[in-house]
Amino acid sequence: xxxxxxxxxxxxxxxxxxxxxxxxxxxxxxxxxxxxxxxxxxxxxxxxxxxxxxxxxxxxxxxxxxxxxxxxxxxxxxxxxxxxxxxxxxxxxxxxxxxxxxxxxxxxxxxxxxxxxxxxxxxxxxxxxxxxxxxxxxxxxxxxxxxxxxxxxxxxxxxxxxxxxxxxxxxxxxxxxxxxxxxxxxxxxxxxxxxxxxxxxxxxxxxxxxxxxxxxxxxxxxxxxxxxxxxxxxxxxxxxxxxxxxxxxxxxxxxxxxxxxxxxxxxxxxxxxxxxxxxxxxxxxxxxxxxxxxxxxxxxxxxxxxxxxxxxxxxxxxxxxxxxxxxxxxxxxxxxxxxxxxxxxxxxxxxxxxxxxxxxxxxxxxxxxxxxxxxxxxxxxxxxxxxxxxxxxxxxxxxxxxxxxxxxxxxxxxxxxxxxxxxxxxxxxxxxxxxxxxxxxxxxxxxxxxxxxxxxxxxxxxxxxxxxxxxxxxxxxxxxxxxxxxxxxxxxxxxxxxxxxxxxxxxxxxxxxxxxxxxxxxxxxxxxxxxxxxxxxxxxxxxxxxxxxxxxxxxxxxxxxxxxxxxxxxxxxxxxxxxxxxxxxxxxxxxxxxxxxxxxxxxxxxxxxxxxxxxxxxxxxxxxxxxxxxxxxxxxxxxxxxxxxxxxxxxxxxxxxxxxxxxxxxxxxxxxxxxxxxxxxxxxxxxxxxxxxxxxxxxxxxxxxxxxxxxxxxxxxxxxxxxx
Amino acid sequence: xxxxxxxxxxxxxxxxxxxxxxxxxxxxxxxxxxxxxxxxxxxxxxxxxxxxxxxxxxxxxxxxxxxxxxxxxxxxxxxxxxxxxxxxxxxxxxxxxxxxxxxxxxxxxxxxxxxxxxxxxxxxxxxxxxxxxxxxxxxxxxxxxxxxxxxxxxxxxxxxxxxxxxxxxxxxxxxxxxxxxxxxxxxxxxxxxxxxxxxxxxxxxxxxxxxxxxxxxxxxxxxxxxxxxxxxxxxxxxxxxx
Numbered sequence: 005x006x007x008x009x010x011x012x013x014x015x016x017x018x019x020x021x022x023x024x025x026x027x028x029x030x031x032x033x034x035x036x037x038x039x040x041x042x043x044x045x046x047x048x049x050x051x052x053x054x055x056x057x058x059x060x061x062x063x064x065x066x067x068x069x070x071x072x073x074x075x076x077x078x079x080x081x082x083x084x085x086x087x088x089x090x091x092x093x094x095x096x097x098x099x100x101x102x103x104x105x106x107x108x109x110x111x112x113x114x115x116x117x118x119x120x121x122x123x124x125x126x127x128x129x130x131x132x133x134x135x136x137x138x139x140x141x142x143x144x145x146x147x148x149x150x151x152x153x154x155x156x157x158x159x160x161x162x163x164x165x166x167x168x169x170x171x172x173x174x175x176x177x178x179x180x181x182x183x184x185x186x187x188x189x190x191x192x193x194x195x196x197x198x199x200x201x202x203x204x205x206x207x208x209x210x211x212x213x214x215x216x217x218x219x220x221x222x223x224x225x226x227x228x229x230x231x232x233x234x235x236x237x238x239x240x241x242x243x244x245x246x247x248x249x250x251x252x253x254x255x256x257x258x259x260x261x262x263x264x265x266x267x268x269x270x271x272x273x274x275x276x277x278x279x280x281x282x283x284x285x286x287x288x289x290x291x292x293x294x295x296x297x298x299x300x301x302x303x304x305x306x307x308x309x310x311x312x313x314x315x316x317x318x319x320x321x322x323x324x325x326x327x328x329x330x331x332x333x334x335x336x337x338x339x340x341x342x343x344x345x346x347x348x349x350x351x352x353x354x355x356x357x358x359x360x361x362x363x364x365x366x367x368x369x370x371x372x373x374x375x376x377x378x379x380x381x382x383x384x385x386x387x388x389x390x391x392x393x394x395x396x397x398x399x400x401x402x403x404x405x406x407x408x409x410x411x412x413x414x415x416x417x418x419x420x421x422x423x424x425x426x427x428x429x430x431x432x433x434x435x436x437x438x439x440x441x442x443x444x445x446x447x448x449x450x451x452x453x454x455x456x457x458x459x460x461x462x463x464x465x466x467x468x469x470x471x472x473x474x475x476x477x478x479x480x481x482x483x484x485x486x487x488x489x490x491x492x493x494x495x496x497x498x499x500x501x502x503x504x505x506x507x508x509x510x511x512x513x514x515x516x517x518x519x520x521x522x523x524x525x526x527x528x529x530x531x532x533x534x535x536x537x538x539x540x541x542x543x544x545x546x547x548x549x550x551x552x553x554x555x556x557x558x559x560x561x562x563x564x565x566x567x568x569x570x571x572x573x574x575x576x577x578x579x580x581x582x583x584x585x586x587x588x589x590x591x592x593x594x595x596x597x598x599x600x601x602x603x604x605x606x607x608x609x610x611x612x613x614x615x616x617x618x619x620x621x622x623x624x625x626x627x628x629x630x631x632x633x634x635x636x637x638x639x640x641x642x643x644x645x646x647x648x649x650x651x652x653x654x655x656x657x658x659x660x661x662x663x664x665x666x667x668x669x670x671x672x673x674x675x676x677x678x679x680x681x682x683x684x685x686x687x688x689x690x691x692x693x694x695x696x697x698x699x700x701x702x703x704x705x706x707x708x709x710x711x712x713x714x715x716x717x718x719x720x721x722x723x724x725x726x727x728x
Numbered sequence: 729x730x731x732x733x734x735x736x737x738x739x740x741x742x743x744x745x746x747x748x749x750x751x752x753x754x755x756x757x758x759x760x761x762x763x764x765x766x767x768x769x770x771x772x773x774x775x776x777x778x779x780x781x782x783x784x785x786x787x788x789x790x791x792x793x794x795x796x797x798x799x800x801x802x803x804x805x806x807x808x809x810x811x812x813x814x815x816x817x818x819x820x821x822x823x824x825x826x827x828x829x830x831x832x833x834x835x836x837x838x839x840x841x842x843x844x845x846x847x848x849x850x851x852x853x854x855x856x857x858x859x860x861x862x863x864x865x866x867x868x869x870x871x872x873x874x875x876x877x878x879x880x881x882x883x884x885x886x887x888x889x890x891x892x893x894x895x896x897x898x899x900x901x902x903x904x905x906x907x908x909x910x911x912x913x914x915x916x917x918x919x920x921x922x923x924x925x926x927x928x929x930x931x932x933x934x935x936x937x938x939x940x941x942x943x944x945x946x947x948x949x950x951x952x953x954x955x956x957x958x959x960x961x962x963x964x965x966x967x968x969x970x
Contacts, residue, residue, distance in 0.1 A: 632811075632819070635780060635811035635889075636807070636879070636883060637806040638830070646830060
């Protein structure tokens with residue numbers, strides 16, 4: 005019996021164990037099921053820069069992006085549940101949410117109820133001064149100064165501490181905005197505020213900067229309920245460590261906060277960019293990536309992709325077509341926010357720019373004339389001439405080839421010219437990215453590909469290093485989306501597969517070419533005339549002033565005019581244009597549109613020449629004329645105005661007409677900074693149609709007709725003046 | 729009464745001393761004719777009298793105004809000193825009438841009708857009333873010079889300076905211009921005339937100044953200078969041209 009009883013107990017025990025283990029198992033499965041469900045994470049409704057809604061109603065902010073990055077890194081799913089901060093604390097305590105990320109300071113009190121992650125930011129107070137204030141660089145410099153604080157904050161506490169050490173007047177405010185204004189307006193010399201809040205406000209355009217590092221304060225962390233969701237906490241900590249290592253953390257912080265060393269620079273510019281549409285540079289002449297169709301709309305892989313991504317991500321942008329190399333410079337100098345121009349992601353470029361995920365891969369390929377059977381390998385290039393486009397990977401590949409073989413390289417600013425060089429037999433071969441070359445040949449270019457394409461760098465969208473990171477992120481996110489929803493494939497099919505597209509059916513004769521591109525050419529001509537007339541008008545006034553300077557007896561004015569003319573005549577127009585567009589914004593921190601830069605360039609240049617003509621015209625008026633006027637008692641100014649200048653102008657008219665013609669022709673040089681005037685319009689049309697022969701005749705004739713008409717008109721004016 | 733005076737007037741062009749300390753007093757209503765060989769500094773001297781040429785040293789005093797004083801408003805003084813040039817220097821882009829009225833319009837703000845009246849009376853005085861609306865290029869040299877005299881009179885000056893007024897004229901035109909000048913002298917205009925017209929000097933001048941090598945060599949009434957020159961250089965010069 006004893007044994008039986010024992011066995012009963014044993015059976016009972018086994019039963020109990022089984023039950024317990026099965027219950028445990030059951031619990032485990034339930035837990036597993038729970039784990040595959042998204043975690044519910046509470047966050048604050050609005051507490052910039054940690055969490056707030058953007059214009060599209062999406063939640064953004066440090067907490068939101070940090071959580072997203074960590075979740076991606078750790079591969080867990082979550083669902084955000086924005087609620088009031090205190091409601092969030094209660095929800096966490098009641099296990100209604102699994103975690104909470106809401107700029108939560110890790111205080112000793114809270115640590116009793118919750119388990120915190122490693123801190124991801126420190127919210128200590130920091131000192132801020134006006135951006136122009138170079139006087140205050142340490143706390144000692146605050147002696148005798150006024151400090152603005154917000155009542156009841158740790159910043160106010162810190163200010164009180166400082167006031168014990170130094171002679172400081174404290175202005176107290178009820179809210180942050182007024183406190184900021186107090187400093188911005190110069191009433192207070194500095195403000196004290198929690199570092200993230202202050203850094204974000206400066207990022208948003210507040211004209212303040214941080215002269216010192218922030219103080220230590222309570223750290224901010226992610227929280228779960230005590231002893232709950234420990235695996236989530238562990239994942240958060242592991243993910244935080246990973247994203248801090250791979251740079252994602254820094255990117256997020258850079259997006260929202262301005263650091264104490266690069267304060268003002270990033271601040272105002274990025275805010276402006278966030279409000280305005282993004283300016284995106286693209287190449288003008290790089291089919292199938294970007295080119296204009298018959299209706300002068302930009303189309304191409306890059307253009308359509310950008311449009312699709314912008315739509316997907318809900319951001320506004322403005323295309324700015326310019327030469328590829330000009331685009332690179334514009335990007336580097338922050339003239340544009342991003343650049344999409346079939347841009348290969350090379351290590352060199354990665355040093356200057358931040359690239360998106362690649363959206364296509366394109367290695368360079370060799371192309372020769374379709375009748376050329378001589379060149380069938382790279383060795384055959386020995387002693388030959390190779391056409392390349394400046395600044396492309398094709399050009400780099402050509403340089404590499406030139407190291408092995410005796411190759412002459414012809415450099416071109418755009419693809420169409422490069423193709424023509426080969427088609428016309430001036431170069432034996434061209435090097436170009438494979439999709440571009442294949443597309444061009446499909447469009448009827450009489451070239452062929454004797455070799456297989458090289459493996460190349462992938463192509464990506466670029467922003468300037470450390471700038472517009474949010475744009476880059478949106479691009480990447482949008483790219484993933486358009487790849488998933490099939491839009492990407494549609495775009496690639498449009499440009500890379502089907503050769504019989506609308507743009508093939510363009511007429512080939514000069515007249516039909518003119519007819520189908522008339523609007524584009526007239527728009528270009530209009531811009532050419534506008535540039536000419538505005539610049540010439542400005543130069544006429546300024547040139548007369550400088551000319552008069554050099555005609556007076558005043559040595560100082562002579563010198564001013566002399567220096568101006570020497571400098572401006574000594575700089576080639578194209579260099580001046582690049583200087584205006586690329587250097588001036590960097591040197592003086594002003595933004596110039598290409599058109600403005602063009603007007604200034606042309607005016608400066610033309611003024612120098614007109615000033616010399618005015619000087620010569622005045623010198624050609626006999627000295628007796630001035631003497632006769634002065635002997636009548638007329639002052640110098642009136643004598644010049646009434647007697648000398650009217651005669652000088654008549655003498656100058658032929659050379660002024662000449663200068664007008666030169667200025668008009670010089671506008672074509674401004675195409676290098678992306679102004680789509682007549683010459684650039686021609687280039688754009690050629691890039692689409694590959695009919696450079698006929699197109700340059702048309703463009704040349706338009707210039708000829710306009711200049712002839714202008715000269716005739718000027719002669720009429722001259723004659724009517726002479727008859728006076 | 730002294731109308732115009734130079735005191736120890738020095739003028740150099742670079743290192744070359746053109747005028748070597750000239751003193752002269754011109755009385756009101758007096759006609760002074762300056763004669764002398766080419767390069768003697770006659771024209772430069774005349775041009776110093778209204779400061780068309782800067783003076784290096786010495787003084788030019790007109791009606792008690794020292795022209796060489798930097799604070800002197802030279803334009804105001806020049807209104808009172810008309811000047812007639814060898815090459816006329818009419819303004820070719822303006823009609824004769826516009827030439828005459830330029831200064832009065834700019835400086836005196838006279839009305840259109842007043843101006844026209846003034847212009848016509850001046851033109852009448854030089855016998856040019858029919859050429860009021862002609863452009864200078866359409867006139868003969870003599871007509872241009874008479875128009876230039878009318879222009880020089882437009883601001884109603886007390887003094888007229890003549891810089892070889894007949895040297896650029898065809899011989900048959902010289903008489904007309906001299907006639908106009910003679911009338912002005914008769915009306916009591918103070919005049920300083922640089923000329924090679926010895927007949928004019930003899931008949932019209934109150935005093936003749938003979939200049940040579942930047943100096944005033946001899947000065948006196950025409951009868952004395954022409955008939956009994958004291959200086960050897962004056963004698964030589966007159967022998968050559970008479």
